[in-house]
Amino acid sequence: xxxxxxxxxxxxxxxxxxxxxxxxxxxxxxxxxxxxxxxxxxxxxxxxxxxxxxxxxxxxxxxxxxxxxxxxxxxxxxxxxxxxxxxxxxxxxxxxxxxxxxxxxxxxxxxxxxxxxxxxxxxxxxxxxxxxxxxxxxxxxxxxxxxxxxxxxxxxxxxxxxxxxxxxxxxxxxxxxxxxxxxxxxxxxxxxxxxxxxxxxxxxxxxxxxxxxxxxxxxxxxxxxxxxxxxxxxxxxxxxxxxxxxxxxxxxxxxxxxxxxxxxxxxxxxxxxxxxxxxxxxxxxxxxxxxxxxxxxxxxxxxxxxxxxxxxxxxxxxxxxxxxxxxxxxxxxxxxxxxxxxxxxxxxxxxxxxxxxxxxxxxxxxxxxxxxxxxxxxxxxxxxxxxxxxxxxxxxxxxxxxxxxxxxxxxxxxxxxxxxxxxx
Amino acid sequence: xxxxxxxxxxxxxxxxxxxxxxxxxxxxxxxxxxxxxxxxxxxxxxxxxxxxxxxxxxxxxxxxxxxxxxxxxxxxxxxxxxxxxxxxxxxxxxxxxxxxxxxxxxxxxxxxxxxxxxxxxxxxxxxxxxxxxxxxxxxxxxxxxxxxxxxxxxxxxxxxxxxxxxxxxxxxxxxxxxxxx
Amino acid sequence: xxxxxxxxxxxxxxxxxxxxxxxxxxxxxxxxxxxxxxxxxxxxxxxxxxxxxxxxxxxxxxxxxxxxxxxxxxxxxxxxxxxxxxxxxxxxxxxxxxxxxxxxxxxxxxxxxxxxxxxxxxxxxxxxxxxxxxxxxxxxxxxxxxxxxxxxxxxxxxxxxxxxxxxxxxxxxxxxxxxxxxxxxxxxxxxxxxxxxxxxxxxxxxxxxxxxxxxxxxxxxxxxxxxxxxxxxxxxxxxxxxxxxxxxxxxxxxxxxxxxxxxxxxxxxxxxxxxxxxxxxxxxxxxxxxxxxxxxxxxxxxxxxx
Numbered sequence: 001x002x003x004x005x006x007x008x009x010x011x012x013x014x015x016x017x018x019x020x021x022x023x024x025x026x027x028x029x030x031x032x033x034x035x036x037x038x039x040x041x042x043x044x045x046x047x048x049x050x051x052x053x054x055x056x057x058x059x060x061x062x063x064x065x066x067x068x069x070x071x072x073x074x075x076x077x078x079x080x081x082x083x084x085x086x087x088x089x090x091x092x093x094x095x096x097x098x099x100x101x102x103x104x105x106x107x108x109x110x111x112x113x114x115x116x117x118x119x120x121x122x123x124x125x126x127x128x129x130x131x132x133x134x135x136x137x138x139x140x141x142x143x144x145x146x147x148x149x150x151x152x153x154x155x156x157x158x159x160x161x162x163x164x165x166x167x168x169x170x171x172x173x174x175x176x177x178x179x180x181x182x183x184x185x186x187x188x189x190x191x192x193x194x195x196x197x198x199x200x201x202x203x204x205x206x207x208x209x210x211x212x213x214x215x216x217x218x219x220x221x222x223x224x225x226x227x228x229x230x231x232x233x234x235x236x237x238x239x240x241x242x243x244x245x246x247x248x249x250x251x252x253x254x255x256x257x258x259x260x261x262x263x264x265x266x267x268x269x270x271x272x273x274x275x276x277x278x279x280x281x282x283x284x285x286x287x288x289x290x291x292x293x294x295x296x297x298x299x300x301x302x303x304x305x306x307x308x309x310x311x312x313x314x315x316x317x318x319x320x321x322x323x324x325x326x327x328x329x330x331x332x333x334x335x336x337x338x339x340x341x342x343x344x345x346x347x348x349x350x351x352x353x354x355x356x357x358x359x360x361x362x363x364x365x366x367x368x369x370x371x372x373x374x375x376x377x378x379x380x381x382x383x384x385x386x387x388x389x390x391x392x393x394x395x396x397x398x399x400x401x402x403x404x405x406x407x408x409x410x411x412x413x414x415x416x417x418x419x420x421x422x423x424x
Numbered sequence: 425x426x427x428x429x430x431x432x433x434x435x436x437x438x439x440x441x442x443x444x445x446x447x448x449x450x451x452x453x454x455x456x457x458x459x460x461x462x463x464x465x466x467x468x469x470x471x472x473x474x475x476x477x478x479x480x481x482x483x484x485x486x487x488x489x490x491x492x493x494x495x496x497x498x499x500x501x502x503x504x505x506x507x508x509x510x511x512x513x514x515x516x517x518x519x520x521x522x523x524x525x526x527x528x529x530x531x532x533x534x535x536x537x538x539x540x541x542x543x544x545x546x547x548x549x550x551x552x553x554x555x556x557x558x559x560x561x562x563x564x565x566x567x568x569x570x571x572x573x574x575x576x577x578x579x580x581x582x583x584x585x586x587x588x589x590x591x592x593x594x595x596x597x598x599x600x601x602x603x604x605x
Numbered sequence: 606x607x608x609x610x611x612x613x614x615x616x617x618x619x620x621x622x623x624x625x626x627x628x629x630x631x632x633x634x635x636x637x638x639x640x641x642x643x644x645x646x647x648x649x650x651x652x653x654x655x656x657x658x659x660x661x662x663x664x665x666x667x668x669x670x671x672x673x674x675x676x677x678x679x680x681x682x683x684x685x686x687x688x689x690x691x692x693x694x695x696x697x698x699x700x701x702x703x704x705x706x707x708x709x710x711x712x713x714x715x716x717x718x719x720x721x722x723x724x725x726x727x728x729x730x731x732x733x734x735x736x737x738x739x740x741x742x743x744x745x746x747x748x749x750x751x752x753x754x755x756x757x758x759x760x761x762x763x764x765x766x767x768x769x770x771x772x773x774x775x776x777x778x779x780x781x782x783x784x785x786x787x788x789x790x791x792x793x794x795x796x797x798x799x800x801x802x803x804x805x806x807x808x809x810x811x812x813x814x815x816x817x818x819x820x821x822x823x824x825x826x827x828x829x830x831x832x833x834x835x836x837x838x839x840x841x842x843x844x845x846x847x848x849x850x851x852x853x854x855x856x857x858x859x860x861x862x863x864x865x866x867x868x869x870x871x872x873x874x875x876x877x878x879x880x881x882x883x884x885x886x887x888x889x890x891x892x893x894x895x896x897x898x899x900x901x902x903x904x905x906x907x908x909x910x911x
Binding site for chain 3: 494496497498507508510511512513514515543544546547548549
């Protein structure tokens with residue numbers, strides 16, 4: 001099967017160019033000025049459109065096994081494809097958790113059978129995510145894990161985290177940390193003038209940065225690779241910037257909601273639970289700092305922290321509802337919004353959504369549009385806009401604060417491993 | 425749609441003469457002056473009751489108990505959509521049991537205010553009798569209620585409004601008819 | 606004229622609204638003194654006290670207020686209910702609403718729970734305390750008491766002392782008194798105050814003597830003993846020493862200063878028991894003033910319910 005993408009502008013992490021792409025089976029066979037239509041079985045006429053390397057999401061929750069009513073590997077894969085993602089990592093906070101070879105292997109195999117996008121399970125750091133004993137990193141790696149994380153229950157013991165970092169190094173596993181000092185985070189929104197006004201139990205701004213500081217020091221000390229998940233605070237970025245200058249082996253991600261929303265949006269929307277997320281939405285100041293760090297590269301990548309929740313989990317008062325929002329289907333548009341606002345360039349988007357995540361995860365055949373690499377491609381129309389409505393959401397869950405919002409940039413095609421897996 | 429002034433029914437002099445006449449009629453009609461008490465219905469009935477008290481007190485050398493009653497909480501015509509009218513003061517600091525209550529209102533129209541006032545009065549005790557005084561009876565009764573003492577009967581159409589003005593609230597004593605424009 | 610459908614808090618009211626409620630409450634004080642302590646204003650209306658958190662005094666006050674207005678009253682408390690079977694608060698409200706309820710009086714331990722429910726019902730909602738957010742009728746009755754005693758509500762120095770961060774009464778009083786043009790002072794150890802109160806219209810001090818100086822109104826909050834476990838303060842002894850109201854500290858206040866407490870008082874912790882005789886009348890007065898204020902609120906909302 002040969003697919004020709006004709007007349008599009010290719011967005012690389014460092015440049016854009018007008019070229020045709022010929023996909024043959026699962027790889028990019030040819031990238032060239034003009035490729036004849038005769039060479040292909042199917043031609044996608046894409047003049048005026050833009051092509052990115054398939055996006056890579058380092059942070060999703062697919063709720064499988066355990067809450068298949070909220071998301072399945074299939075529905076998650078379809079949502080990813082619609083959002084232009086071709087590789088996603090799913091977090092291990094499932095029931096039971098992905099803390100052993102059998103579950104990790106099962107997720108990897110089932111998702112390969114589904115075959116829409118590539119799903120890599122993230123293994124746990126500790127057995128049952130309890131923060132007591134290390135999980136079997138070797139077996140997890142063998143089952144297909146690229147990274148380990150205890151997700152929302154970060155390893156509290158600094159000694160155990162040290163051991164984890166040391167042990168992970170042996171298997172070249174990436175340790176992903178949800179950096180949060182729990183004792184400072186017993187709340188439902190950012191500690192701010194708004195939480196004070198409404199008497200809401202609040203999460204201190206430094207609950208994240210205190211933990212980030214510890215993670216950085218342990219990454220330095222163990223000389224191990226550590227990736228910081230969903231960074232949301234200006235203070236954390238200061239520490240990360242400093243650590244990067246010191247050549248400590250850390251990387252980090254942020255999520256579209258942290259550069260699109262602020263704590264004010266919670267009040268503006270009458271405390272609708274769809275705005276409840278952890279880490280909590282920050283101040284306007286945090287939002288600006290995130291945008292700046294995305295541009296400068298202090299933030300390496302954009303991940304979604306796609307967190308599906310059933311209707312019931314969110315149809316509750318703000319204080320009792322669950323944390324989290326879905327994100328796979330909106331991440332590109334929300335990122336592109338920053339291009340429209342002249343904060344980022346298209347190349348930076350390509351870097352943060354494709355190139356760098358591939359580098360961080362060691363996925364050498366992905367993240368770029370280059371001959372010989374895996375044919376993971378996404379074609380977008382940047383002229384078009386779309387409105388987020390419940391019916392159009394592919395994910396099994398509909399919990400997003402962007403319902404009703406008009407967003408710029410529409411994914412037209414997603415090609416994963418040489419197959420068209422999404423077509424508008 | 426506005427209202428325009430149609431006719432002056434009572435000027436200041438007529439207004440005062442009428443009150444004096446009513447006072448005399450009360451004294452004549454209720455021989456046991458010691459049993460009389462006056463209760464004005466909010467708002468202008470309160471002022472009229474006070475005027476009547478002054479006249480009766482000076483004629484009979486007595487000090488007639490005076491109270492006020494607000495009927496807002498007893499009204500049956502608040503079903504229309506919209507904010508509730510503000511409640512005003514109710515003050516009856518004497519026992520009603522065995523008294524002859526002279527209830528004072530400015531205008532008698534449908535009878536619903538008088539009905540509400542009677543209901544309210546009954547929550548304060550059991551008077552021996554209740555008599556109704558109105559400055560103007562404009563007709564169009566919807567309930568079987570009549571006044572015992574009437575200042576002036578004025579046949580009106582439903583297009584008209586009767587406005588009783590008192591010095592204390594409106595700056596002058598007079599009764600005017602307004603007509604829908 | 607009252608146009609609002611709900612009373613969820615004082616933060617979004619203005620001076621006029623507060624004056625209207627307090628003015629109306631004045632006229633409702635007389636009703637309980639009648640031979641028949643009842644008016645037919647809410648006849649045929651249904652008021653549901655939806656209490657998801659235990660409360661006796663507030664519930665009784667609202668129940669009596671509604672009954673004196675002739676409403677039919679249903680009391681729902683979560684301890685005896687389906688909440689324990691896993692029914693959500695919204696389901697509970699919706700099930701009740703099916704009985705054509707006109708007014709819900711809601712108490713919940715979660716902040717802004719009243720806002721959440723109010724947006725999802727056709728009935729009127731009165732917030733009877735939600736988490737640490739607001740308890741508007743309590744603050745209104747405090748303001749009513751102050752107005753009664755000092756004959757005015759503007760330009761006063763109002764001091765709120767104690768467990769402020771977790772107090773809905775404190776928040777409602779802060780909003781209410783500042784809307785009326787009072788200078789509101791907060792006095793508490795930082796651990797009971799929270800970081801972000803400076804964003805509210807208040808002045809903050811850790812010195813009770815300074816706070817009470819020339820004060821017209823002193824609102825002492827209850828030190829929640831349950832909070833002790835969180836170790837917000839080292840001991841009751843030290844708290845009493847620095848934040849307890851005693852006759853000596855009180856000398857600095859204005860002679861006619863009004864001292865209030867939402868009750869029940871931890872005597873000899875937040876207030877010295879030697880002040881008991883001086884303070885009890887105003888605390889007991891709260892019951893009758895609370896009733897008048899709640900009757901006024903229910904009456905005003907009823908207009909919006911129709």
